Each structure stands twice: as C-alpha cells, then as structure tokens.
Amino acid sequence: MSRQTSSFSAEFNEINQEIVLSGRMRPRSVQEIASVINMVRRSLAESGSTAYVNVKRLTHMNMTAFRCLAEVLKSACEQKPQRMIVVVTSSVIAWSAPLFQTLASTQPNLSVEIYDSAFYPGQTFVEDESFIPILRTQTKMTWRHEREILPRHGLRDGLTIADICCGIGDFATLIKRQFNPTRLVALDHSKKSLEYARRVAAEFGLNSIEYTYGDASQMLLADNQFDFVTCRHSLQIFDRPDVLLRELYRICKPGGRVYITNEKNSHCLGEPHSETIRWTYEQVAKLFSHFDMDVEMGPKSRRLLNDAGFDAIKVESFMVTNLDGDPQDFADVIEAWETVYAGQMAVRRGDTPDFIRRFRQGFKDHVLAALHPKGYAGWPIWAASGRKPY
C-alpha cells in the first residue's frame, strides 16, 4: 500500500463561485498546505453573495488541515456577514458532513449541504431505478461475448479484481462465478443499485463480493491493489474520462490490466428500415453530446488508454445482435433506450414534438428489425484493455 499523506488539488471556479478541494490533506504542519489555504482565502475574498466550498472529493484530512481551513472559513464569515458560504459534501465520505457541521454550527452564514448528484452528467438518467431490468438484460446480452473476450485481455482464475461503476452488480456476479477471483470489489455511485446487487449476490450465495458506495473519479481504494480492473459502458458517460482513467490506473497493480468497454451508438444498425435506424442513432450520439457524454467513444479507447499511460493495449469490437439469444431481449433493451432517450433526454433538451416523433421511429424500426423473422439488428461495442507498466 503506498499513498501520499498529502496529495491534493484545489481549484477556484469563478463562474460557479466554487472552491473545489480534493484528494488527501494530511500535512504535518500548516506550512505544507499554505498555498492552498491562501488560495481559499483569496477566493473567498473575491466571491459574491454565495460561495461554495466543495469537499465532495476530499477523501482524507487531518485536524491540522481542518483547523486551518476552519479558521479561514470563520474569518471569511465574519468579514462578510451577508455572504453565505456553503460547504458541499457527499455521503460517500462518511465523516465529512458531521465534521464540517461542527463548524457550521458556530457561524450563521455557513452551512453544510450533502450533495450526492452531479458526479457525472448522466447520473439522473442512469441511476433511475426503472432502468434496472434493462441493465440486467444488457449484461446478459454482452456477457455471451465478453466471457470469451475477457481471457484474451488477461482475465483468469484467482486474480484480484475491481469492477468500477458496477451498476447493479450483475457483471461482478458473473465474473465471480466464471473466474473465481481471490478478491472482488464492485464500486458504484447508486445506493439503490448496490442494494439490488447485494440482494442478488446473496440469493446466489456469493457473499465475498465487496460492494462499495463510491465516486469513481476519487475512489477510496488504495493504490496498486488489483490485477484486473474493469469499467464497462461508463467512461462514455463521464464528462472527464481522463480523470476516471487516472483512478483506474492508480488502483491497478503494475503489470495488471484495465479493461474498458464503450459504444459507438451511431453504428447501431438494423434491417429492414436501415435509414431511419441510422438517423436515430446518429441523433442519439448528438443528444448525449449535448449532455457532455460521448457514446461514440468505443473506437477512441486505444487513444484514451495510451494517453492514460497504459501499454500493451488491446482493442477489439463485437456486435450484440438479435440472433445472439432471445430477440425479445434485444427489443426490450431498445424500447428502454427509447423511453430514456426520447422520453426523457430529448424532452429535457427541449426538442420539438416533430423531432421526438421522428427520433422514436428509428427505435421502433430497430425493434421491428430485431423481431422480424428475416430481420437483423445490431449494437456494436468496443472492448479494450491496457497494461499498467511495471
């Protein structure tokens, strides 16, 4: 286990009036964090009627750092009594809110808010409980391919594995049964999904999976812990995939591999009605882009892994189709996509009823292609992995 006692960053976003502190702050003395404290002091002095101090990703702190920060916040509160300072915490870090609350209780213009949303742009869409059955079906469809692909990327029996952004934990359950890891940690930021995951694992008698509630971009897992780290269909819904990849790299052992899967939605296809299907999925890519998500990421996997410092990169693609299993499964997934993409995301973007009607038609045609006795429907996925250098 190697972790630096102090490895943190501090940024001030003038537009949001937000100071963001993240990482580990366990200095021996105040001098070690003087530059950060000065930055906080200056930023608060320049802030308007409400200033935010975001500590959602401040994972470790000692009282040397806390007392120093507390003095700055108190002083700022007293200097501008009309200005509100809001300390933004998350429930991932269990000590954070109660500790900062002790400070807020002494200052009328200081408050603490636990804010568990906005960890990534699509969180409200993805963590919708109604999506759970579809996630299960998706995994069932992709697993037929991935159980063959994963060994080519280095997965074998007896490894220590982390499944980051595990969702409802079905992939972790399959990994546990198929590859019998010595340790398996599954992390997600949806408490509801994790509850579901624990329940399912218990039903299968799989008690050794460590499910953990966490933020994938600032994990509480130590460095160099895992032989194999998976992150499936998730980099594409983060607005900063580089930050997430940095964390995957950090927890992976030297010589271990990080395995990612991503889509290229505009390449979803079907026959008959290939044109309407193609148009709709091109619009899906644009829609996600509007919300700062990149569902065209699949072919970019090699570059992303390379930029993150991995070597021995492997990339392959596979097509989930209506012929893989029960075509109705494929149709169910597409109908769920239509509900979320056309019924929620397009509406939130402010699209016109005419656009949404045309947008929905492509999904309906894709369903028809999937269920048609002579039809063909496909969903392409890129699987890639990179080795963390020794």
Add this chain to the structure above:
Amino acid sequence: MIMTGQHISAKPGALKNMAALALDVGLFISEFRLCDTIAEYLADLLAQSHEDPARCANFSSLLINEIIELAFRSAIPVGRIDFNLLRNEALVRASVAFSYDRNNRAAWSSFDRSADSSGQHPAHHLMMLAQAIGVSLDIEIDGDDRVTLIADFLPREAVR
C-alpha cells in the same frame, strides 16, 4: 448517513484480540508518514468485515490517524508504542499506548470527557473530532506515565 453521536461502554472481557503492532518509538517518530501508513493499515483491518469495507476504513482512519498523530507529537523516544485492535459482536476498539513526557503529567491527567473543556488537554482536538463523528474516545493513564488512547467504533451504525 447515520452517526450515533453517543458514547458507548463496552465490556472489555467480551473483546477479543484482532491485531497488534508494536514499534520502537524512536523509529515511529522519525517519520511522520508512518502515522498515515499505520492509520490506513489499522483502518483497513478494522473494516474488513463491514458491508462496505472501503467507506468504513475511510471513516475509521480519520480518527485513528488523529490518535496516531497525537502519539507522534506526544510520545517520548523511549520504549515502544503499541497499536491494538480488539473486537466483539458490536464494536471494534482501536487503542494506541505510549509513554509521554512526565513534565506533562498534569495536563494528561486532567482528562475531561466534555469537548467543551478548557482546551488545555493534549487530546482536546482529538476529543472534539471524536464527538463530531460520533465515536467514543477514552484515555487511560497509568502510574508509569504511559497513556492509552482508546476509540470504540460501531462500524455498522457509523457507515451506512
């Protein structure tokens, strides 16, 4: 998130040894980084049977690290420092024992459980932290100017 905010009393007889680590104090106080390293190590052990080990370890390491940092600042470079974890069905107890400078005996002996105490006690800030996060903290002093700092964690209640 639910924090108990209450002090608890455990029956020491019911506690079983979980882990023990002894270090030469001179070695310990030679490197500040050891505080963090040992805190993380003990917190990881403490959390191993928790439903969510990563978050439980993170929560526990906050206070354990502070206890160890207090030992780092207070221990005299003689003898050894003992780190112990004990457990029963309800709680996990972390303790750190070390010898302090006998010139500070009066200060160490003035332990007042209240976080509103004068602030002169060496463990004043530690007590405030423990109270803030709802962990029971106790201090035992023996006649040989040796102090034991004891934190009792109720992991299931603290981290949900």
